[in-house]
Amino acid sequence: MSSDTALADVPGTSPLAHEDAHPSDTHYVRVAVLxxxxxALEVGLSYIKGLKGMLLVAPLLIIMALKFGLVAxxxxxxxxxxxxxxxxxxxxxxxxxxxxxxxxSTFRIFNNG
Amino acid sequence: MTDIAAPxxxxxxxxxxxxxxxxxxxxxxxxxxxxxxxxxxxxxxxxLFGGLxxxxxxxxxxxxxxxxxxxxxxxxxxxxxxxxxxxxSLTMVLAVAAITRGxxxxxxxxxxxxxxxxxxxxxxxxxxFTAFVKEGMGFTSSAASxxxxxxxxxxxxxxxxxxxxxxxxxxxxxxxxxxxxxxxxVEIVGLYWHFVDVVWILIFTVVYLVK
Numbered sequence: 001m002s003s004d005t006a007l008a009d010v011p012g013t014s015p016l017a018h019e020d021a022h023p024s025d026t027h028y029v030r031v032a033v034l035x036x037x038x039x040a041l042e043v044g045l046s047y048i049k050g051l052k053g054m055l056l057v058a059p060l061l062i063i064m065a066l067k068f069g070l071v072a073x074x075x076x077x078x079x080x081x082x083x084x085x086x087x088x089x090x091x092x093x094x095x096x097x098x099x100x101x102x103x104x105s106t107f108r109i110f111n112n113g
Numbered sequence: 114m115t116d117i118a119a120p121x122x123x124x125x126x127x128x129x130x131x132x133x134x135x136x137x138x139x140x141x142x143x144x145x146x147x148x149x150x151x152x153x154x155x156x157x158x159x160x161l162f163g164g165l166x167x168x169x170x171x172x173x174x175x176x177x178x179x180x181x182x183x184x185x186x187x188x189x190x191x192x193x194x195x196x197x198x199x200x201x202s203l204t205m206v207l208a209v210a211a212i213t214r215g216x217x218x219x220x221x222x223x224x225x226x227x228x229x230x231x232x233x234x235x236x237x238x239x240x241x242f243t244a245f246v247k248e249g250m251g252f253t254s255s256a257a258s259x260x261x262x263x264x265x266x267x268x269x270x271x272x273x274x275x276x277x278x279x280x281x282x283x284x285x286x287x288x289x290x291x292x293x294x295x296x297x298x299v300e301i302v303g304l305y306w307h308f309v310d311v312v313w314i315l316i317f318t319v320v321y322l323v324k
Binding site: 028045052061063071072093095 | 142143144148149152153155156157158159160162163164166167170171188189192195196199200202203205206207210213300303304307308310311314315317318319322323324
């Protein structure tokens with residue numbers, strides 16, 4: 001089996017498939033506009049006086065996660081790249097989130113209101 | 114870099130007397146070692162910034178009787194800084210797209226624009242830090258201020274390193290050291306830059322907007 005054939009057999013790792021899968025510049029501009037709108041929405045939410053506690057924190061965290069995902073998937077090309085890279089990155093991310101939520105819980109930080 | 118760990122099946126296609134194809138030698142995953150190393154590094158950076166954000170959350174109320182960092186934030190100013198950093202991610206991905214097409218002129222334009230936007234962000238951070246120190250919130254004023262300066266300072270250092278990488282890539286491109294076949298080198302610099310951006314997405318929400 002030639003090396004090219006061997007690589008093409010692994011989903012998402014064919015060099016040609018990777019090159020062809022890159023979206024157009026217009027696609028990137030659309031994603032950037034969406035990110036800007038979401039940032040404006042976040043800032044706007046933080047100024048609404050009636051929103052306090054989880055009513056404010058929950059939508060802010062959801063928008064934050066969406067923005068994070070948009071950049072990672074589209075700008076960092078995780079959507080088109082090898083799944084190995086996605087697993088590597090999210091392993092680090094979820095390990096960090098799990099470890100620090102556990103650590104903060106031991107300090108009862110989530111009980112302070 | 115020589116891929117000394119390339120398995121036998123990945124190099125089985127090499128024929129005697131035929132020069133190897135340009136670019137990186139094949140690896141078992143189909144991903145170059147440099148790109149894989151950058152992703153592993155970014156995965157480990159999640160733990161670093163996770164620790165710094167958690168420390169800030171833990172100490173943000175320990176203000177030593179002074180105003181908390183949250184009461185000093187200039188949200189409109191930081192929002193504009195965030196917008197600038199977000200747009201630098203757009204210009205970075207456009208630089209990667211340009212070199213993928215072999216458009217060196219646009220690659221250099223977008224690289225310089227990204228470095229410039231990054232510099233605007235760092236300048237904004239320096240301005241913010243200076244304003245806080247003038248108001249009496251220094252690094253050692255309280256546990257909250259120490260945690261704030263450490264977190265945002267570490268991020269600022271990462272942005273500065275990113276700017277150095279961008280300018281180095283620009284100079285290499287000017288000298289003709291980044292042909293289209295080496296587009297992945299620009300992509301790897303881009304990965305670091307986008308990571309710095311996603312970390313700021315977290316910091317901006319968790320530190321600045323969540324009260």
